[in-house]
Amino acid sequence: MQELDPAQVLLAKAYVSLRQEPTGLAVSFADGSTITADFVIAADGIHSPIRTQLFPSVRFAGTGHVVWRGMSEVQLAPKYKQAIMEAWADGVRFGFSEVADGVVDWFAVVKPGLVGPDRHQLKAQLQAVFQSFAYPIPAILASAEEARIIRNDIADFDPIRQWSQGNVCLIGDAAHAATPYMGQGGCQAVEDAYVLAQCLAQEATPELAFAAMQRLRRKRATHIVRTSRLIGRAGYLTSVAGAFRNFVMRAAPARLVEQQFFQVYSLNY
Secondary structure, eight states, rough: OOOOGGGGGGOOOOOOOOOOOOEEEEEEEEEEEEEEEOOEEOOTTOOHHHHHHOTTTEEEEEEEEEEEEEEEEEEOOGGGTTTTTEETTEEEEEEEEEEEEEEEEEEEEEEOOOOOOOOGGHHHHHHHHTTSSOTTTTHHHTTTTGOOOOEEEEEEEEOOHHHTTTTTTEOOOOHOOOOGGOOHHHHHHHHHHHHHHHHHHHHHHHHHHHHHHHHHHHHHHHHHHHHHHHHHHHHHHHHHHHHHHHHHHHHHHHHHHHHHHHHHHOOOO
């Protein structure tokens, strides 16, 4: 397998349309340019304009929640330094992991209305929402740089029957976007790309390769979408339902938890 020449990577290209020409697939961009190719792999995210053109009937399933993400420079206590943690309470959640010594990647999921649109007060508003959470969550937020906190609406869409049409193939969130509660979005895109590369090397045509990739990947990707959606709903439970959820999670045998992880991380390719 050859490494892609950096000169072949074109940046700042906004997709406009795709059409079949006698010479191949013509992809038009907002700057007026057009590129013709034998096949197209669309890795353009949950709001993929290429998927919208090919499969316009996709039905989104929004959660109504917003996720704020950031990086904080903070030294955590030793027990948290090599851990991936998430805390749930009162219908909101906070997750974090140390990605380098003294650098923590974090996310905060809140209900609409808890954090307003004024970015100048964003950090203070998040601190107010999570002020009752245990260490190190308040410390992480206190060290956050307000200007670098980003916002996303949480959504996914019901699994689609086809990931390709002719010589155009969707991968990653363009094909099977999931909510972030399993941390598998980027992972599933990488798996798509890995399997697709194998299929392109083994099959006679791109169209056959795209179909083979979907056969290998669809069941697993659909499981991630549905399980992540279920975990998300469970995390928002409050009151009696939330207490019952906590009891069940504490009582779950370690073997059952391990089986769930095995299903996520075991591969068939």
